[in-house]
Amino acid sequence: MKFLVKEIYFPRFYIIGDPLSFGRSKRSIDIHKKSIIQLEVVKKLSQKYGTRKLNGKVPKKFCPFEQVFCRSNAIYRSIDGSCNNLEHTWYGMTNSPYKRLLPPEYDDGLDAPKTKSVLENQTLPNSRLIALTTHEPNITQSKISNLFLFYGQTIDHDITSIASLLDHNGIPLTCNCDMSGPICFNIEVPPQDIFNRDQTCFIFPRSSASVVNFDCDLGHREQLNTVSHFLDLSFLYGSDSEAEEETRARVRGFLLAVRIRGIKHDYLPFRNRPFCQGLRPTDRCFITGDARAESNAFLTGFQTVFLRQHNLIARKLSLINPLWNDEKLYQETRKIMIALNQHIVYNQWLPILLGKNIYEKYELKPQREGFFMSYDKTIEPYLYNELATAALRFGHTLIKHQMSKADRNMNQFEKSTTDEFLFTSRKFYRNGTETQEDYMRGLLAEDCYSFTSALNPSLNHQLFQGTVKGDTKRFSLGALNIQRGRDHGLPGYNSYRAFCGLQRAKTFEEFINIKPEILARIKAVYSHPDDVDLFTGGTSEIPVDGGVVGETFACLLALQFKELKFGDRFYYENGKDSRIGFSIDQLNEIRKFTMERLLCNTVSIDALRENSFLMPSAENNKSKECFEFPDLNLEKWKDV
Numbered sequence: 001m002k003f004l005v006k007e008i009y010f011p012r013f014y015i016i017g018d019p020l021s022f023g024r025s026k027r028s029i030d031i032h033k034k035s036i037i038q039l040e041v042v043k044k045l046s047q048k049y050g051t052r053k054l055n056g057k058v059p060k061k062f063c064p065f066e067q068v069f070c071r072s073n074a075i076y077r078s079i080d081g082s083c084n085n086l087e088h089t090w091y092g093m094t095n096s097p098y099k100r101l102l103p104p105e106y107d108d109g110l111d112a113p114k115t116k117s118v119l120e121n122q123t124l125p126n127s128r129l130i131a132l133t134t135h136e137p138n139i140t141q142s143k144i145s146n147l148f149l150f151y152g153q154t155i156d157h158d159i160t161s162i163a164s165l166l167d168h169n170g171i172p173l174t175c176n177c178d179m180s181g182p183i184c185f186n187i188e189v190p191p192q193d194i195f196n197r198d199q200t201c202f203i204f205p206r207s208s209a210s211v212v213n214f215d216c217d218l219g220h221r222e223q224l225n226t227v228s229h230f231l232d233l234s235f236l237y238g239s240d241s242e243a244e245e246e247t248r249a250r251v252r253g254f255l256l257a258v259r260i261r262g263i264k265h266d267y268l269p270f271r272n273r274p275f276c277q278g279l280r281p282t283d284r285c286f287i288t289g290d291a292r293a294e295s296n297a298f299l300t301g302f303q304t305v306f307l308r309q310h311n312l313i314a315r316k317l318s319l320i321n322p323l324w325n326d327e328k329l330y331q332e333t334r335k336i337m338i339a340l341n342q343h344i345v346y347n348q349w350l351p352i353l354l355g356k357n358i359y360e361k362y363e364l365k366p367q368r369e370g371f372f373m374s375y376d377k378t379i380e381p382y383l384y385n386e387l388a389t390a391a392l393r394f395g396h397t398l399i400k401h402q403m404s405k406a407d408r409n410m411n412q413f414e415k416s417t418t419d420e421f422l423f424t425s426r427k428f429y430r431n432g433t434e435t436q437e438d439y440m441r442g443l444l445a446e447d448c449y450s451f452t453s454a455l456n457p458s459l460n461h462q463l464f465q466g467t468v469k470g471d472t473k474r475f476s477l478g479a480l481n482i483q484r485g486r487d488h489g490l491p492g493y494n495s496y497r498a499f500c501g502l503q504r505a506k507t508f509e510e511f512i513n514i515k516p517e518i519l520a521r522i523k524a525v526y527s528h529p530d531d532v533d534l535f536t537g538g539t540s541e542i543p544v545d546g547g548v549v550g551e552t553f554a555c556l557l558a559l560q561f562k563e564l565k566f567g568d569r570f571y572y573e574n575g576k577d578s579r580i581g582f583s584i585d586q587l588n589e590i591r592k593f594t595m596e597r598l599l600c601n602t603v604s605i606d607a608l609r610e611n612s613f614l615m616p617s618a619e620n621n622k623s624k625e626c627f628e629f630p631d632l633n634l635e636k637w638k639d640v
């Protein structure tokens, strides 16, 4: 095995030891500190003046954000998303706060996690009790492939990573069961939890705090997104220049990769061993644009697929344009890659997620020809807090308890439970190089669960059991998602129903798009319809016609992806600025590209279903040879 360029000593590191604290960025430390000061002041002011709607700004000295200056003639996206919007240069950039659809409902109106029921003097039910009652596992089948699901996670990692609390050295703050107060919002283990009787709590460090926006308006506790909010493949290229530097090979536009003699595919490069903390000394972990790439084997597979496709395009472009230097090759390849991915998201993934009606209503479908001329600079292309904390987590309910790998003939083998796929990068090389291909083919060969509130037992009862060295603590993903919503002060599910034009329920029975057997579980644990948490209510809905998720999540997701399209100056179809966009010939090449072609190029595979996001049981989804899926003709990028 050899590196594309020599192995370098990388100063930046990710610690793999703490599975809850992925959103790490040293910037968040300063932002958190200043935001906490601001919150204390705002709390005092609101006590004194009795108002929660405070006008005014944080004094400049205490505002963690500064003006972002841009080169007006830049023709490529910046690495952190800044300068996308030329009037509001910070819109959507790395380390900026989430925005919200509805104002938060913190207990004190500003900062304290939500614990109160709408019923006087009552508290919300324990998050773990809800997870036990309503997210109880069951077995379902679907027409959707695991590929659809884990591509979803890959997309999520492009657009959101909630900042965790870090100490001044950048190490995540952790909690123990005796701690409470500003940092820990632990979940008590209820007596009904027969799976976790040996624990007294599930630890829960709160998310890092931010001021409410870049302008530093006085206001409530907000949370911080540590990746660029745009769909710009930041999981591959990084969300800041440090990460970009790590991942680039600085040769012919390539990303750093490992080549193995006699094998045509690239592999993710290794991080030097001292930096794989939490893993065993002989284990290896990878350099990628996103710290979470290690968190499960399928996600690592997708990271590898995108790395391979980047290097394939860079290599071809360097032959077509021999005079282009590394920088030009890298930037042009990155631009094409981001476009290909946006095309797959908008053309193939979203219609399945949302169903035809909502997909069309929100104008998400790419055009068949011509340029898109509706870029709107007034849109703030930020992630909504509600999406990061609830709606984009829809995928958690689709993850099977057991998943298998598949060989070249798509025969499944070696079924393993969810837990066995987590933090398993070491396995990728242990049995030769086929392992990674096997995981990717496994995604194609199997369906995921259908959308119900159920979470598989590994996730709901024993998350991370045994995956993290020296730590036997178990978590519950259901409880974590609910608690995260409360940590962020999210209003209840009923408010989002109303936001999306559904009826606001006055009684549980008015949740008419929730199946009676699920509703019975909700009623058993909640005292009032307004108390139902967004994750729980959203995942309990019957899926929309022809889509994967229910009506409320579909509405939230559609709105988010609409804004990421209309509010992204570099959206691949945008023809308003010819200096930054593609030529019409190039754009038409991108329009030919599909997820199937991506896999044919990057995974050892001979044939694929016409729509690999769907199982063969879906109508007319026949298998096709790879050569039948067109690739883009890079000659259209030849300099003349």
Ligand code: HEM
Residues within 6 Å of the ligand: 019, 020, 023, 149, 150, 152, 153, 156, 160, 161, 162, 163, 296, 387, 388, 389, 392, 393, 394, 395, 396, 399, 418, 422, 477, 480, 481, 484
């Ligand atoms: C084996 C697979 C998976 C595991 C073990 C897992 C586990 C987790 C955990 C522990 C968190 C952090 C929870 C918190 O502290 O608030 C998280 C966050 C999240 N997960 Fe998953 N997840 C998996 C797959 C997926 C999939 C398939 C999707 C979507 C299709 C998804 C979407 C998300 C999103 C959007 C977040 C929030 C990310 C952020 O903004 O920080 N996950 N997941």
Ligand SMILES: [Ca+2]
Residues within 6 Å of the ligand: 158, 159, 227, 228, 229, 230, 231, 232, 233, 234, 235
């Ligand atoms: Ca991004």
